[in-house]
Amino acid sequence: MSDATKDVQRWWAEHPMTYGDVHGESRDELGSPSFFADVDSTFLDWNRPLHDARPFGRLFPYDEHRGARVLEVGCGMGTMASLWAREGAKVTAVDLNPTAVSQTRRRFELLGLEGDIREADGRELPFDDGAFDYVWSWGVLHHSPDLGRSLRELLRVVRPGGGYGVMVYHRRSFLHAYMTRYVEGFLHLEGRFLDDLALASRYGDAAREEGNPHTWPVTKRELRAMLEAAGADVDVRVLGTDLDSVLRLMLPGLGDLLPAALKKPWARRFGWSLWAHGRRR
């Protein structure tokens, strides 16, 4: 494992995604039922527009994968992995962060779900070629020091014709343009001290703290090119579920005053998340 990867692993082990005000903090004890309930409530609420009758039902093809082998790369606290397990998929989940692995195992144990939860680097997955029918990763791979390699590895373990879904941060987003480039880069002079990657890593995630070792949001074009080069059919769309919170940060009341219909054309272009999905050729 490279030093850069060890830095990422160490940072996330010390600051796991607890969905509190600050990474690593939580109102409840890690591993307790109330902790997982709080994590799920926050995470699902952030992503409400992506749900139908089931959480993330507008993105995930649960029905066609009942009984199928599915893999999550970067499972965090295990919310999504448990959703898939409840829908009847045979879930395997990996994370570079040992805290995430132990928490996801604990969650599965509490819920009485079956799953294979392991510590692994997304760039060197310990699975055979084509081992899974569907593989997804949510909000993780932009922290990989080599996104292209991580995407190639993710697609390697999807069977030919199998599906995948990847969410990564979007560089041409309001959040990046406003909070990272304008507020911190320009207003707070950070652009004079940090290059683009360092600025994104410092303020793209854990901005209230000291940033994290690596965060690099990508454009639609970059993501599409990487996935096509790795042998996938690709559809990329922007998810703008964060737009209200960005507008709220800009001017108090702005997000609430504007009707949803006026925000939609911006959200679908400049949201903070890119969702790439399709099938391995």
Added chain:
Amino acid sequence: MVEFKANPRDAAYMRALFAERYPEGTIGDAAAAAGAERVVLLYGDAIGLGWAPVERGLLRGGAEVRVLNGRRRDFALDRATRLRLRLRRAAERSLAGEAVFTIAFVAATPFLLAFDLLRGRR
């Protein structure tokens, strides 16, 4: 809102940072800095909102002034930097950038809506 974005570090954080960067230095208030040859200002935030009167007093006294801020940056407070800070403090407090953005947002929205409707996207 301004305070949230400024995200200032507390006094204990700044004292520890100063001790790390300037182990030979001593910490005091603005009055203690009067007459000192070399002064390091500890901005809890990035750009020293509210620090302008202190800066003016110190620079009039001819001290060499540096800044160590809550983003862990260390820089000299020269004429060009003071100008940059003045501009940014004014923009941060007045929300001027946000006002410009809001006007652009409102002006462009009908065109984006029309474009999306023409392409069949609702």
